[in-house]
Amino acid sequence: MSLSPQDNAALSLRRQAEEGAALPALLIAAEHLAATVQMGGHGRRRAGPGEEFWQYRPAHSGDAARFVDWRRSARSDAQFVRDREWQLAQSLHLWVDDAASMRFSGAPSGRHARPTKAGRAQVLALALAVLAIRAGERVGLTGPLAPPRPGRAQLVTLASVLASDAGATDYGAPEVTGIAAQARAVFLSDFFGDLGAIERALGALADRGVSGVMVQVLDPAEEDFPFDGRTIFESMAGGLRHETREAGDLRARYVARLAERRARLADLALKAGWQFSTHHTGAPAQAALLWLHGALERGAR
Template sequence: MSLGTDLRARAETLGQSLPALLAEAEHLAATLMLGEHGRRRAGQGDEFWQYRPAHQGDAARAIDWRRSARSDAHFVREREWQAAQSVTLWVDGASSMAFSGDKDRAPKLDRARLLALALSVLLLRSGERVGLSGMVPKPGRAQIMDLLAGLSVADAEDYGVPDVNGMVSHGRAVFLSDFLGNLDPLETALTHAADRGVRGVLLQVLDPAEEDFPYLGRTVFESMQGSLRHETQSAGDLRTRYLDRLAERKSRLATLASAMGWHYHCHHTGQSAQTALLWAYNALEGGR
């Protein structure tokens, strides 16, 4: 099968699964039952948030005299911040993301797409603008269909390169990938994002086999496109070195994210998708 034919077949298979993906993503988002994203702070808006004691420097017109009349102190009526954020998601669709260490376990790409779409559902439900790389972030449920179409695009390369097109200045971004390729393009992308005042999260998605390296004896390791190949008669002897290299990579990812004001988290497909979704949602608000 040629590379073009293989890529087209992957895209067609992906497209056929999109309705089920949307249903699963909406179910996952519903399990969190979260409040509105990014709004629980004082600022410009129409909705009442809370009363707080008046401080020195508050203008007299800011005092809520009716509330203050019920006590010996003065209170200010605060409104809730309601400015929508623009969130851009990049989901790595390269061949390495098609890996699964078990025929009964979905590949990494399936989990990354599920998390991206469920996160989009939560953000759109909260009034935010959302888009994939290369798309203009937009609000509203109608945007879900454009996101689904964007997620059906496959990449012919072994490892993905982050796409920073479409990121809005001072917005937010989410990168979902295994981050197993060359990290220099990622560093360039994060630098570009930081220059535009964009902050966000790196969510590394790995298969449990990539975390544990359960291989013994004669083993042939080959990249998904076949461009890289290594055969060994004693795979178990490589385990310690492999795990050390993986730990180094995770450490570099965490360091890169921290240096740019981003958050980093590693999630593997044997874990609950709900846990990773909750982490990403909270991290976009600046939490952990």
């Protein structure tokens, strides 16, 4: 049986991971970031079929005798059952916007350099994948390149695909193919693209019972609009260009439009049963990862 180029690439990446090859820099950064977050199970700590002991509980009518722990029960007048932790693997799908707009940084060099929006989104997504895979979940990217799989080798695959992504269009739209019903998804983007595409994606996923989280990643310059005087604004892919002699006069309208878009995104997320937040690349990545981790935990209950 012949393998496709994608299968061959994935096989090669897994082989490198198993042989202890040098990890991609993105994965190293993500693992350092993940280490700052206390491990959790995204709501997986509940009774069910599994191997790991969780807790004792009093036996109820209908409990099979094979589940009774007779040694524990002998120490009291009641019978006790050993609950085991639910270990049904969940699937987590990540969409990290690779559009040109995500390559923006308002402080691209020097002592006060900030990461690009894409760089921050990629490390957040991969750090979340590290935590999820450690918790026994399957993690993948939306689309065909890296479907959800368990295990550390999958992290190398995810890091390689994320690091190589570079879209040519100015603004991205969510990729929802391959997301299974009842799965969970995380979208990381500046969400500067067509709101209609975002609304359609969330509606389709909500119909399939997919729960999720949206994080809008912005550079502080996009929030504060620190421009004045003669300024030329050009999109990262060069598709849009606007020149003005009085950029300061645009600030109030820009801030209002950004607030309007953010409110619309929050409303779309709410209607789909998702959670929404904004993160700035000038803020610590740990805060965003903690929020993401907690949001997925809350959504899994």
